[in-house]
Amino acid sequence: MEVVRSVAAWRALRANWGTGVEIGFVPTMGYLHAGHLSLVQMARAAHARVVVSIFVNPLQFGPSEDLAAYPRDEARDLTLLELSGVDAVFLPSPAEMYPPDFATGVTLSGPLVERLEGARRPGHFAGVATVVTKLFGIVGPSHAYFGQKDAQQLAVVRRFVADLALPVEIVAGPIIREPDGLALSSRNVYLTPPQRAAATVLRRALAAGRFASDTGMHDAKSMLAAMRAVIAAEPLATLDYVDVVDPATFVPRDHGGPGSLLVLVAQVGKPRLLDNYLWRADGTWDTGSVAEEGHA
Ligand code: PAF
Numbered sequence: 001m002e003v004v005r006s007v008a009a010w011r012a013l014r015a016n017w018g019t020g021v022e023i024g025f026v027p028t029m030g031y032l033h034a035g036h037l038s039l040v041q042m043a044r045a046a047h048a049r050v051v052v053s054i055f056v057n058p059l060q061f062g063p064s065e066d067l068a069a070y071p072r073d074e075a076r077d078l079t080l081l082e083l084s085g086v087d088a089v090f091l092p093s094p095a096e097m098y099p100p101d102f103a104t105g106v107t108l109s110g111p112l113v114e115r116l117e118g119a120r121r122p123g124h125f126a127g128v129a130t131v132v133t134k135l136f137g138i139v140g141p142s143h144a145y146f147g148q149k150d151a152q153q154l155a156v157v158r159r160f161v162a163d164l165a166l167p168v169e170i171v172a173g174p175i176i177r178e179p180d181g182l183a184l185s186s187r188n189v190y191l192t193p194p195q196r197a198a199a200t201v202l203r204r205a206l207a208a209g210r211f212a213s214d215t216g217m218h219d220a221k222s223m224l225a226a227m228r229a230v231i232a233a234e235p236l237a238t239l240d241y242v243d244v245v246d247p248a249t250f251v252p253r254d255h256g257g258p259g260s261l262l263v264l265v266a267q268v269g270k271p272r273l274l275d276n277y278l279w280r281a282d283g284t285w286d287t288g289s290v291a292e293e294g295h296a
Contacts, residue, residue: 001081002088006096007138013088014140023049025141025168027132030054031071031186032080034291035176039145040084042173051139052081053090055097059105060127071189090139097134106130112159112250116241116263117152117274125156132157136168144168148286149175149183151261151276155248175275175288177203184291187271195269198236202264202275205230205242210277210285213256220244223256231266240265240272247278258283 004010024043028036036052043050054077061067074091081089106129112118113125136144146154158170176184181203182196191199205227212226224242231239244253247261256262259281265274278286 001078001086003078003091004088005091005093007092010088010090010138017049021049022047022143023051023139023141025135025139025144026050026052027135027144027146028052028054029056029070029186030077031073031189032077033176033184033186035147035149035173035184037080037084038176038289039147039173040081040086042171043143043145044085047143049087050085051088051090051141052086053092053135053139055090055092055131055135057097057127057131058094059098059130060124062121062123065121066187071186090135097131104130106133106160106164108156108160108163110249112152112155115250115252116243116245116265120240120265120272125153128153129156129160133160133164133166136166141168143171145171145173147175148172148276148278148288149185149274151247151263151274151278152250155250158248174286176291177288179290183273183275183288185271185273187273190270192269195236198234199268199273201231201234201237201268202266202273205264205266206262206275206277206287209242209244209256209262210279210287213279218256220252220254220256223262227262227264231264236268238267240267 002013004013024047026039026043056070058067105126107126118125154172161170180200182199208230209223209227212223223244227242231237242264244256245261253260258279260279262277265272
């Protein structure tokens with residue numbers, strides 16, 4: 001596995017691989033877990049070469065967010081990627097990505113970036129769009145893999161890739177969960193043992209929303225009430241938001257039903273935890289999968 005830290009070194013490696021080599025790309029901020037590794041496995045199964053980036057992108061953190069404290073473990077990440085059969089890791093410094101004369105940003109408008117995460121984290125999606133566009137420009141993948149857990153980020157990436165006609169196909173990987181249902185996230189490391197136990201409340205709340213609709217209460221009001229009641233019963237969790245939205249636009253829906261997304265964010269101790277259930281257009285549910293034992 002090659003580890004490259006500059007655009008020039010990446011270009012030299014890419015030239016060695018020859019033309020016409022299809023690249024599957026997994027952009028990450030490191031501190032890898034089984035959710036990231038499942039995306040790597042999907043890419044490994046589909047493409048001649050797999051490239052992973054590790055870059056904690058300052059542009060997508062607000063002034064009061066955890067940029068300095070964001071968990072990092074480069075040595076462990078590189079071991080996991082080597083064991084996963086990755087061909088190359090792109091690991092740039094902030095100065096490599098954003099030299100002093102850097103002056104370009106990618107911004108979107110409308111409900112997709114103004115509601116929910118967009119409202120809570122001003123500038124966040126512009127930071128994501130800018131870094132992902134730059135990473136696509138550097139790496140030149142045919143396919144790029146993103147987790148369903150960050151459903152609004154996934155919709156934002158799909159939006160700007162379509163709008164800017166970027167020649168890359170976006171592939172979504174399912175939410176990967178702990179056996180007790182907690183969605184994997186690098187920020188779960190912040191949870192104390194009692195908070196970790198309480199954090200299963202997100203999954204339980206989503207299940208309650210689904211149950212409400214399965215038992216005939218398809219209207220968003222009933223589904224949201226069912227989810228809110230579960231969160232309210234957990235003293236260590238504070239609801240940030242819960243909604244039933246269109247998964248492509250994040251416009252709220254009056255009713256659940258195929259082609260809708262239940263999104264939920266709650267604060268448990270330090271981290272804001274994100275989770276969702278996707279009611280696919282074909283009527284089946286995507287509620288994620290449990291991590292295989294022994295995975296990071
Ligand atoms: O999801 C993430 O880890 C980041 O937002 C991403 C896509 C790597 C961009 O920095």
